Amino acid sequence: MTRSPDAVLARTRALTIPPLRAAVADLHPSLSRVCAYHFGWCDRDGAPVSGAVPSKMVRAAITLLAAEAAGDTSRDPTAVAGAVAVELLHNYTLLHDDILDKDTLRRGRPTAWAVFGTDLAILAGDALATAAARTLTAVRTEAGHRALATLLDCSAAICDGQADDLDPSRLTTIDDYLRMSAGKTGMLLAGSAEIGATLASGSDHLVEGLRSACLAAALAWQAANDVEDIWGDPAVTGKPAFSDLRRRKATLPVLAAVRSGTPAGNETAALLTDPTGRPWDVTRTARLIEEAGGRAFSEQLVRDQLGIALEELERTDVPSPTKDDLATLFRLIVTRTA
Structure with a gap:
């Protein structure tokens, strides 16, 4: 019987949150408070809170499921270390x-930098990256060393993808967008599967199959997020409407519209490159993007990449219960339903 997304993620949280909290508690007190607030565990004064929207922890879940796919059914602490x-x-x-995008809301409440300032939020992020590396450094096996190398590769790819995202000259085509998404979003999702399977001594063939499936799922996820940013419900997304569009970011619907050759696409391009930088009517711009086909193109790419992810997953030698759980997570992150 296929488990619900909530059941898959609840098990992940039960295994992962205690050591995750311990890692955050080991940070400098000021940074620990910022991180605990960011995770939704406390308010700005450090008091515990209830009812906060929890992180989905999809990457941690994929790490544990990849370890299961490689034969770890005992929930080995080394696989949990990878998830953490x-x-x-x-x-x-x-x-x-959140700082780079100047986003002031995440999961329906003020972002860490908006509450504690950019300096502390930057340091808190740096502390989490260091804690991530330390967590795998403590796994003193050959598999642990390989998993750490993958984690560092993920970090480098994320930086490259983010740099592309910030440089308009490097985001002018759909291929540019896919390259950026593969680094910014895809590498860590694929790396999560690789880390889990590696820690459980999975074969190279299994690792490659899981990586390919997760990369396609991540491309679908990023494109779906771009669509949500323009046409999604802030009550569902937990972020302000039109946040990327207000910053004139070259997201997938925008790129597709601009390159459509349609009058609406040409008008969108003119608005994006307005040298005055004056405020614009984002609601009208969203209508132009949709009229130019940017929304339809993006939604088709989402469907195509999700289909590829599920096909790649089906070809792997993963036992059915674990394979079903991975497919459930892919559908959840892309469509918000299972």
Whole structure:
């Protein structure tokens, strides 16, 4: 019987949150408070909170499921260490992304930098990245060394992808977008699977199959997020509407519209490159992007990449219960349903 996404993620949280909390508690007190607030465990004064929207912890779940796929059914602490490491690294990127994107809301409440200032938020992110590496350094096996190397590769790829995202001259085509997404979003999702399978001594063939499936799922996820940013419900996304569009970011719907050759696409391009930088009507711009086909193109790419992810997963030698759980997570992160 296929488990629900909530059941898959609840098990991950039960295994991962205690050592994750311990890693955060070991940080400098000021940085620990910022990180605990970011994770939703406390308010700005450090008092415990209840009812906060929890992190999905999808990457940690994929790490544990990849370990299961490689034969670890005993929930080995080394696989849990991998899950903790990827979650720490992921949240380092979130702390920094919120600053770079000037986002003031995450999961329906003020972002860490908006509460504690950019200096502490940057340091808190750096501390999480260091804690991620330390977590895998403590796994003193050959598999642990390989997993650490993968984690560091993920960190480098994230930085490259983020740099592309910040440089308009490097994001002018759909291929540019896919390259950026593979680094910014894809590498850590794929790396989570590689780390889990590696720590459980999975074969190279299994690792490659899981990486390919996760990379396609990540491309679908990033494209779906771009669509949500323009046409999604802030009550569902937990972020302000049109946040990327207000900054004139070259997201997938925008790129597709601009390159459509349509009057609406040409008008969108003119608005994006307006040298005055004056405020614009984002609601009208969203209509132009949709009229130019940017939304339809992006939603088709989401469907195509999710289909590729599920096909790649089906070709792996992963036992059915674990394979079903991975497919459930892929559908959840892309469509918000299972």
